[in-house]
Amino acid sequence: MNPEPVVRIESLTKRFDSTTALSGVDLTVGRGEIVVLLGLSGSGKSTLLRHIDALETPTSGSISVLGQNVPALRGRALRGLRSRVGFIFQQFELVGSLSVLENVLAGSLAGLRGPRLGLFSYSRAHKLRALGHLDRVGLLDRAYQRADTLSGGQQQRVAIARALMQDPEVLLADEPVASLDPESSSQVMSLIREIAADDGLTVLCSLHQVDLAIDWADRIVGLRHGEVVLDTTTSGLDKAQVMEIYGRVATSTAEIAALETGLLVAEPVA
């Protein structure tokens, strides 16, 4: 592992009112690693990702991302860190009534001063860069279409182009293909992998499909009830092994049923 980790999390705990979303999570991710966070919905994957991009404040524990002490960041420094970390959402989160190009350009706002509205408010260089990223995700032809006229898979690729506008060093993806059909899913996942390899990005992606995770990632971190229950490289790993680990900790029939289908989706009935 690299001497200087990109993400270093120590005994991170997060409580929302009475529920504990994360409890004592330790995680270290080195530069260029491709990590999948695996777990049922409600296991704390999203909360963990949001902490890395400084979108949540921890109840206790330490988070260091790209050498910065995340919980201590405020104002410009906080936005500076967020701009170095790209975030892909399950629901894409594009402005449907704006053009694809404007949505991509919005990814560069952190590096610009003041609010922007409309294509004319961005420089030619910015527009060229945005078009370049759109070309990279294969949607150059759609630059001037309204974002809500695109299919789900296309919208997610636009969201990836928007994240690329940040020139990120780390890419976080929160269930990026959970709302997509299988074909679009595989396109989006290969695209992320390809970009990560080309640009040397560190990637943390949450998923609930065990097969996909094993094929796609270098390393799998399994979460359950806000705790890390599995942390292993994928080389030589097969589905049965992962299932076995989850099987050992599975306590409810709903969990076991979910494991049998190979999908970690259902929230266990308490």
Place this chain on the structure above:
Amino acid sequence: MSSVLDRPGGPSPVPDGGSETAADLQARAPRRPISPERICASLTLVAIAVIAVMSLIDLNISLASIGDSLGNAQNFFARVGGLRFPEAGELIELTVLTVGLVLTGTLLAAAISVPVAYLAASNTTPNHTLRGIARFIGVLTRAFPDVVLAMVFVLMFSLGTLPGILAIGIHSIGMISKMFADAIEQIDEGPRLAIRAAGGSRSQEFFAGVLPQVLPSWVATVLHRNDINLRGSVVLGYVGVAGLGLEMSHAFKSLNYGLGLGYALVLFLLCVAMEMISSAVRVAMLGEKEAGKGVFVRLFSRGRVRSGEAAVQKYASVEQALRRPWTAQRVRNTIAGWLAVLVVVGSVVVSDIVWEDLLTFWGKVPEVAAQFWPPDFGSYGFEVIGAAMIDTIRIALAATLITLVLSLVIGSLAARNVAPNRAIRDGFRLLLVIIRGIPELILAIVLIIITGLGPQAGTIALAIGGIGLLGKLIADSLEEVPRGPERALLATGASRMQMYAAATFPQGSRALIGHTFYMLDTNVRAATLLGIVGGGGVGYYLLNAGQGSNYPLVASIVIMILVTVLVVEGLAMWMRKVFR
């Protein structure tokens, strides 16, 4: 769908390379598509904005001049000697009469609106032709200002309240039937379908499937319209409809400013009181959430029980269950129902209607109608009247522009997702509630009397009054936008202002265009009324022509107003369609 992976040559690696790749990229990038209709609409918007700015300059509205005139207010009050009020008995009688006639008029409109809305709603209308007719009735009644109707009815009836009731009753059909129809279109179709499946008739479908679903929203609409009509009743007084407005206009005409301003204050308080009562009723009927969270709403909502939590009662036999138990809820509903009936009957009784007029007036219709035809500009000529109409449009545009600019700031800061913190949001929401309480026409009358300025004072009054409405609409529509894009931009490290400009505002902009045209529409109507109270524009000629029995001139002015209102409405529809 084109696949990334199958793309010949694959995606180009790093985009910000040399100039060669940039040139190559430009060659392959699609051209920005040009939609002629969108460009036309954008140019129209720009043109309207430019005209509005020019109107603002021409009307010579500056804060300095208004400030100076307000400085005269002290002199004015010194000269007038403060406010004066009529005797308490007379005041109560006039207040009851005013409220009664406004309520009766609004209820009349509501009654007529039920069949109109049934025919106009896409899911209940029997066929396209009837739907078209019903919608046309809505547009037409909305376009006829209630003052004009009142002027006409004053001619046909002996003096009294009937002209006012009918004017309010007919003019309000436009808005009420539109909102009734919208409510019908939003119902859950399930219960209706179930009744049809059980073999119910069309009327059974309506009374058992549609009416229960729309009733709360219908009542809210009627109450809302009643507030608007009470504010409007002041101008009806200027054309001879009995009530507080008439007494106020008499006072001002006889230069008894102290008394006139006293009446204005009473009307203002009456409007505020009515607004409080109707929000309380809305809360009771709709629950707190739908009624909004105004200051008054909170006052009344404390401790209210939501429906549907009645205790389960055990019955010994089926016969026993025949008697419906008097739960607290049932007691409350029954009392409220009887109160409503009392208010309705009471308002009809106190408005002192001369019922014979309803029978005799048909005979006068042909005679009166003949007096209005053919329209003519009389001795003024088209130039004078046309110029006055343009003044009216200018006042409306200038007022809308001021309202829009101020509402964008106030409305944005009153939106939960834009305001930097809770205190600022609540502060600006409160400001909007306070402004909404000010009846703009009464404000205009008071400003015109005190400052002596005509169009300027009128414009300022409309502009301030509009903020209450437009600011609230803007705040609400900004709060309703999907929050995802804001979150996505927060994650990129964008600042608050950047999030607002790139995510919140673009998502709310379509609603903004719609609301602004609605404001312009309202202001064009209000600006024609301004002239009647001395605020300049075509209203002055309308009032003079009416009082001088110059009916052909009244007809031609009404036609000009109708055309203007319909043009604005058409523009609004076009804009909403283009900027989807």
